[in-house]
Amino acid sequence: NWHLKENARDHHTSKFSSKELIVRRGQAFTVTFNGTEQPEQNLTFIAETGPNPSKLAKTQATFGISSTASKENWSAVLQSTSSNSVSISISSPPNAVIGRYKLSVQSTSSGSSSPASLGTFVLLFNPWSSGDDVFMPNKAECEEYVLEEFGIIFVGNKNHINSFGWNFGQFQGDILNICLSMMDRSLNYRQDPATDVSHRNDPKYLGRVLSAMVNANDDQGVLLGNWSGNYDGGKSPSSWTGSGEILQNWKKSGFRPVRYGQCWVFAAVLTTVLRCLGIPTRTITNFSSAHDADGNLRVDEYYDASGNHLDRSADSIWNFHVWNESWFSRSDLGPSYSGWQVLDATPQEESGGIYQCGPASRKAIKEGEVDLEYDCPFVFAEVNADCMYWNYDPITGKKTLIFSQSTTIGQFISTKAVGRDDRVDVTNDYKYEEGSKKERDIFKKARKKLGLEDKFDPTAPTPQEIDQKPDISGKFKVAGPLEVGKDLDLILVLANLQSDAKAVNVNMTAWSTVYTRRPVHEIWKDSISVTLSPEEEKQFPVKIKYTEYQQQLTTDKTIQVTALCHVEGGIQVLVQRDITLDSPAIDVQVLGEAKVNKEVDVEVIFTNPIDTEVTDCVLQVEGNDLLRGILEIK
Secondary structure: OOOHHHHHHHOOOOOOOOOOEEEEOOOEEEEEEEOOOOOHHHEEEEEEEOOOOOOOOOOEEEEEEEOOOOOOOOEEEEEEEOOOEEEEEEEOOOOOOOEEEEEEEEEOOOOOOOOEEEEEEEEEOOOOOOOOOOOOOOHHHHHHHHHOOEEEEEEEEOOEEEEEEEEOOOOOOOHHHHHHHHHOOOHHHHHOHHHHHHOOOOHHHHHHHHHHHOEOOOOOOOEEEOOOOOOOOOOOHHHOOEHHHHHHHHHHOOOOOEEEEOHHHHHHHHHHHHHHHOOOEEEEEEEEEEEOOOOOOEEEEEEOOOOOEEOOOOOEEEEEEEEEEEEEOOOOOOHHHOEEEEEOOOOOOOEOOEOOOOOEEHHHHHOOOOOOOOOHHHHHHHHHOEEEEEEEOOOOOOEEEEEEEOOOOOEEEEEEOOOOOOEEEOHHHHOOOOOOHHHHHHHHHHHHHOOOOOOOOOOOOOHHHHHOOOOEEEEEEEOOOOEOOOOEEEEEEEEEOOOOOEEEEEEEEEEEEOOOOOEEEEEEEEEEEEEEOOOOEEEEEEEEOHHHHOOOOOOOOEEEEEEEEEEOOOOOEEEEEEEEOEOOOEEEEEEOOOOOOOOOEEEEEEOOOOOOOOOOOOEEEEOOOOOOOEEEEO
16 A cells, blocks of 8 residues: 555645655655565565666665664665554655656565565655755745646746746646656667666756757757747647647657747746656746857847848847746755756757756856856856847948947846746846946956957957947837737837937838747838937837738737938947737636536637638637646637
């Protein structure tokens, strides 16, 4: 008798719907078995995991019955005995390898009889136990970051933050088994199964391995990324509502990568897997996130004379990027680097030859300790890189700096609040206040550690280029609703900063983009010539009709509007704005009382915002323990 109910309650595993015992390491569980005629003292237990269990690799433990539980090793303590059954309390060490174990028992008094198998159980990380690497002292945080199956993910852009719900569903159906098989499909396991399994006591190791397994690159992992704007042959990344369907599809197809993912999908699936295994994990959204491909802490963007954003740099600034933070100690770096660690399953750059990222200590990022493991320079750049905007002439190949910025990257870094659906801003945990002396000192320290201070960089702008001052300033203001189905109304505001008149030619473009700001379709262009009197400010209305952008919009509903201003006798001025359009709202009303084990009616109201009939619509609904699977209403 595995005492499933009582053990699950004590080990915070009641939410799993399994017929198998699921317990957490560093904590005792009870088993009772019958048919022992010998005195209990002669029983020896064997717990083993992995393909070649060994004592040396800590994947096999042999232990007899002792008077007290051990803190360091596997142990068994007699709880009670009756004429034909015996109850034993078994404890695992707080640093035990996690995974599925076989438990057998052998009676020593009967000579060399072979051990009798008692069955299998699953051992997980234990954030409730002070000896565990993932120990989290705050119980409300354990509830949120391990046991909560519903989450909120923040998206949009720095001017306009949106959010949506996500069903992590880490305790549903077969998810635990899928997570266990995911570990057995990693490159590390394929190369050396015994060594891989012996490292599964370490959240640093598993976090890194699983960040590689959630993307399909290198290892036929879970999700294939696609940022093209064309999602034929799969589901568009923005149509997923939870991790369960993705993980189930991966297993059902014989572990072929599921099409398609983008950053929040990779991060949400990794959250599901790590919470399932007992590592406290959350999703983090970084707005204006730098992808610094060449490791120089600088992101270069290029525009042609018409103001088109050219796709010619490996660097980019994403409207937002979603990654993970997991909570565990860093014995390899020292106690001050323990706590939240950045992991990122989105395949952006290779690390150690494969697409994986982290764990990077958040504390190390804040202090500019970019030489610490793992992947700190890349994560540091995501929240700190400087931006350079260049004008590029494709005919001559000449590039001219328009302007540079050191405060745009890494804004409104967001995560869901504990126990509430609100947004919490964690920007100050990643960096010192933008523009402060301390923040600039840390940036210099990071550059120095990366060897960027000392070597000449021919691609960098000269100090003269950086110091040049524009004669005019410009910005796009929003002058109406930002909703799909409505015209887009903006105002271009230009101001002359000088005491003499300026003639300006303005080339404007609007492109639909994906959320990484990669241009997909041109929507609109226009040019105007204006004269600005001394210190005059002028406003120019810009209207982009719904009929103009409707066919070109990507599922991310993002549009980049650019004005490149050629000022006579002065330097060019680039004005740009990234716009994320809101989808029309879905209104959900619960009719009557919602009670456990009673049906409840829910009404969903959707209003078509455009003056044309829309056809072939599908309403997709999912909710753990409320609906079986996903409901689709055509």
